[in-house]
Amino acid sequence: MNQSDYTQIPAVPPPAGQTSNFVDPPSQEATMIAVSTVMMALTLAFVSLRLYTSFRVTRKPGLEDWLCIVALVLSFGHISGVLLLSHKTRHMWDVPLSWFLDDYWKIRLFANLFQSFAYFSSRLPILMLYLRIFGETRGFRIACYVCLALVFAVSLVAIPLLSYYCAPFPSEGWHSLAVFARCKNILNWAIIQGGLDIFLDLYIFILPLPIVLRLHMPKRQKLGVLAVFLTGFLAVLASVVGFYYRYRLTYTNDVNWNEGIYICTIIVEINIATICSCMPACYAFFRHITEQRSSSSPVHHVLQPELPNTSSTFFVKQDSPAWLPELSLVELRDVREDGSGNGLRDVETEPLSNDSAPHKPGSYHVV
Known part of the structure; x- marks a missing residue:
C-alpha cells in the first residue's frame, strides 16, 4: 500500500456510533495556541521585569538571572515545536495515518527534547537563588545539590528514552510506521516522570520555608518574604494537573486528543516555574517603586x-x-x-x- 492510500485510513478505528472526519473535526489546536500565547506573554513580562530589576535597579545580576534567559529561550523553543503539530491534536479516528509518515516524528522529537531541557532549566534559577541566599548553611546547601541532581536526572533521562523509542532505527527511516507503534511504549515513563515532578516541585517549594520562618525581622516584612516563596505552590498545582492528563494520555487510546491537553499543562508547568523564580525580583521592584513614592529617605x-x-x-x-x-x-x-x-x-x-x-x-x- 502506497502512502497516498493512508490519507483515507484513520490512525485508529472510530468507536461505535462515530465516523472519521478528516476535513473539519474538533481539535485542541485553538486551546494550545491560546495557552501558549498567554504563557509566553506572562513569562516574557516577568523575566523582563526581573532582568530590569537586576541590571538597572540594583545593578547586581546573578547567575540565576542568566539562567532565566536560558529557561525562557528553551521554553519558547518547546512551544514552537508543539505548535507546529497542534493541528494534529484531533481524536485519533479523525487523524489520517499518512500524518505519521511525513515529518511528524522529526518535529515531535525536536519538541520533546526541548521539553526535557526546558523543564530542567526552569528549575535552575530558583535553586541557584536558594544557594546564593542560604548557601552558607551546609545542610541546606547539600539539600539544594540533591534537588539539582534529581531534577537533572528526571528531566534529562527522557532524552535517551525518546531517542530510542520515538526515533527510527537506522534501517527504518522517518516514514516508518514502526516508530508510531514503538513510541507508545514511552507513555509508561510519562506516569513515573509525572509523579517525580510533583515530588520535586514540593521539594523546591518546601526547601526555603523553615529558614524563612526562623528569620528575625518585623512580622510584616517576614510575611512579605514568605508570600514571595509561597508562590512556588503554583508550580506544585501545575504538576498535579499535569499528572492527571499524563494518566489519561497513557491509559486511553485517544492519544493525540489527550496529548493536546497534556501539552498545555506542560507549557503551564514549565513557564509557571520560571515565573515563580522571578517573584522575589518582582516583589523587590514594586517595593522599590512604593518606597520611592512614599519617602525620599533611605529605608x-x-x-x-x-x-x-x-x-x-x-x-x-x-x-x-x-x-x-x-x-x-x-x-x-x-x-x-x-x-x-x-x-x-x-x-x-x-x-x-x-x-x-x-x-x-x-x-x-x-x-
Whole structure:
C-alpha cells in the first residue's frame, strides 16, 4: 500500500456510533495556541521585569538571572515545536495515518527534547537563588545539590528514552510506521516522570520555608518574604494537573486528543516555574517603586538574628541579591552582646536607632 492510500485510513478505528472526519473535526489546536500565547506573554513580562530589576535597579545580576534567559529561550523553543503539530491534536479516528509518515516524528522529537531541557532549566534559577541566599548553611546547601541532581536526572533521562523509542532505527527511516507503534511504549515513563515532578516541585517549594520562618525581622516584612516563596505552590498545582492528563494520555487510546491537553499543562508547568523564580525580583521592584513614592529617605530594613550566646553563627550569605533586602544578610560570627567581634565582613552596618526599634543584641541595619 502506497502512502497516498493512508490519507483515507484513520490512525485508529472510530468507536461505535462515530465516523472519521478528516476535513473539519474538533481539535485542541485553538486551546494550545491560546495557552501558549498567554504563557509566553506572562513569562516574557516577568523575566523582563526581573532582568530590569537586576541590571538597572540594583545593578547586581546573578547567575540565576542568566539562567532565566536560558529557561525562557528553551521554553519558547518547546512551544514552537508543539505548535507546529497542534493541528494534529484531533481524536485519533479523525487523524489520517499518512500524518505519521511525513515529518511528524522529526518535529515531535525536536519538541520533546526541548521539553526535557526546558523543564530542567526552569528549575535552575530558583535553586541557584536558594544557594546564593542560604548557601552558607551546609545542610541546606547539600539539600539544594540533591534537588539539582534529581531534577537533572528526571528531566534529562527522557532524552535517551525518546531517542530510542520515538526515533527510527537506522534501517527504518522517518516514514516508518514502526516508530508510531514503538513510541507508545514511552507513555509508561510519562506516569513515573509525572509523579517525580510533583515530588520535586514540593521539594523546591518546601526547601526555603523553615529558614524563612526562623528569620528575625518585623512580622510584616517576614510575611512579605514568605508570600514571595509561597508562590512556588503554583508550580506544585501545575504538576498535579499535569499528572492527571499524563494518566489519561497513557491509559486511553485517544492519544493525540489527550496529548493536546497534556501539552498545555506542560507549557503551564514549565513557564509557571520560571515565573515563580522571578517573584522575589518582582516583589523587590514594586517595593522599590512604593518606597520611592512614599519617602525620599533611605529605608533601613531591620534584621534581628538571634544570638543566644557569645559565639554564634547566622548562616545567610553576604552576597545575597540586593533586590531581596530582607534576606541580604551577612554571616555573623562571634558577635558579642555589645556588638563587638569579628563577624561583620564587607558591609557597612550601624546599631539600631532609638526611633526605629528597641536595641537587641545582634540587631543591625543593612545600609
